[in-house]
Amino acid sequence: AQKVTQTQTSISVMEKTTVTMDCVYETQDSSYFLFWYKQTASGEIVFLIRQDSYKKENATVGHYSLNFQKPKSSIGLIITATQIEDSAVYFCAMREGPSGSWQLIFGSGTQLTVMP
Amino acid sequence: NSKVIQTPRYLVKGQGQKAKMRCIPEKGHPVVFWYQQNKNNEFKFLINFQNQEVLQQIDMTEKRFSAECPSNSPCSLEIQSSEAGDSALYLCASSLTVNTEVFFGKGTRLTVV
Numbered sequence A: 001a002q003k004v005t006q007t008q009t010s011i012s013v014m015e016k017t018t019v020t021m022d023c024v025y026e027t028q029d030s031s032y033f034l035f036w037y038k039q040t041a042s043g044e045i046v047f048l049i050r051q052d053s054y055k056k057e058n059a060t061v062g063h064y065s066l067n068f069q070k071p072k073s074s075i076g077l078i079i080t081a082t083q084i085e086d087s088a089v090y091f092c093a094m095r096e097g098p099s100g101s102w103q104l105i106f107g108s109g110t111q112l113t114v115m116p
Numbered sequence B: 001n002s003k004v005i006q007t008p009r010y011l012v013k014g015q016g017q018k019a020k021m022r023c024i025p026e027k028g029h030p031v032v033f034w035y036q037q038n039k040n041n042e043f044k045f046l047i048n049f050q051n052q053e054v055l056q057q058i059d060m061t062e063k064r065f066s067a068e069c070p071s072n073s074p075c076s077l078e079i080q081s082s083e084a085g086d087s088a089l090y091l092c093a094s095s096l097t098v099n100t101e102v103f104f105g106k107g108t109r110l111t112v113v
Helices: B059-063
Strands: A003-005 A010-014 A019-021 A024-026 A033-039 A045-052 A064-069 A074-079 A088-095 A104-106 A110-115 B005-007 B010-013 B019-024 B031-037 B043-050 B053-057 B065-068 B075-079 B088-095 B108-112
Touching: A003 A088, A003 A104, A010 A019, A019 A110, A024 A074, A033 A064, A033 A074, A045 A064, A045 A074, A074 A088, A104 B043, B005 B088, B010 B019, B019 B088, B019 B108, B031 B075, B043 B065, B043 B075, B075 B088
Parallel strands: A010 A110, B010 B108
Antiparallel strands: A003 A024, A019 A074, A033 A045, A033 A088, A064 A074, A088 A104, A088 A110, B005 B019, B019 B075, B031 B043, B031 B088, B043 B053, B065 B075, B088 B108
16 A cells, blocks of 8 residues: 655744755555645645656755655655745645555645744 | 635534535546545545546445536535534545646535534
8 A cells, every 4th residue: 555654743944944854655656646735724735846756857846846765765845945934734645546546645744834 | 826616615514414515626627536634634535536437435435425526517525414523624626637736625624513
């Protein structure tokens, strides 16, 4: 069975610094898709960035980037120049293959607090 | 920004009552999901559709929950007889294909009293 694990429950950082959130995954599929989402205090879930397993380059979108280490089944999220409004719960997710009807499997989330 | 529209945002029902929530997926997205998120932030997959066909649903969904995604109408999730344990955030989401990013609506927060 596929599984996504986020071991960091919460992280606090100072504004304008860089933070890395960890995520490891388990899958038997040779091709898979990894995502990061954030959930704001209002409950809204926002898509941030994706990594396709067959791509060697780490994805980057704005001040979000990924550290994809395929041999370690690891997909870390890096946020540079953090802002107060980045405070949220961050979820790592993996899209299952046909046997799982392509549903998203989520990690347990990491609460990020950015302090002024 | 997501264009998945969920209504209502909040729903309060008594135990045993029906609870119905609706979702308009992003335009052109044939794949629709329903998830339940509990107070511990845990996501539980309920059901997904591709066009109007069910791809997969969990046992819970088969017994008390019903869902549909008719063509040219909003998708819906209905709980036939609400229980206290059904209190949660219900999230509808859609995607363009089976392996692209999934976009979520703002959710319907159900409270069963």
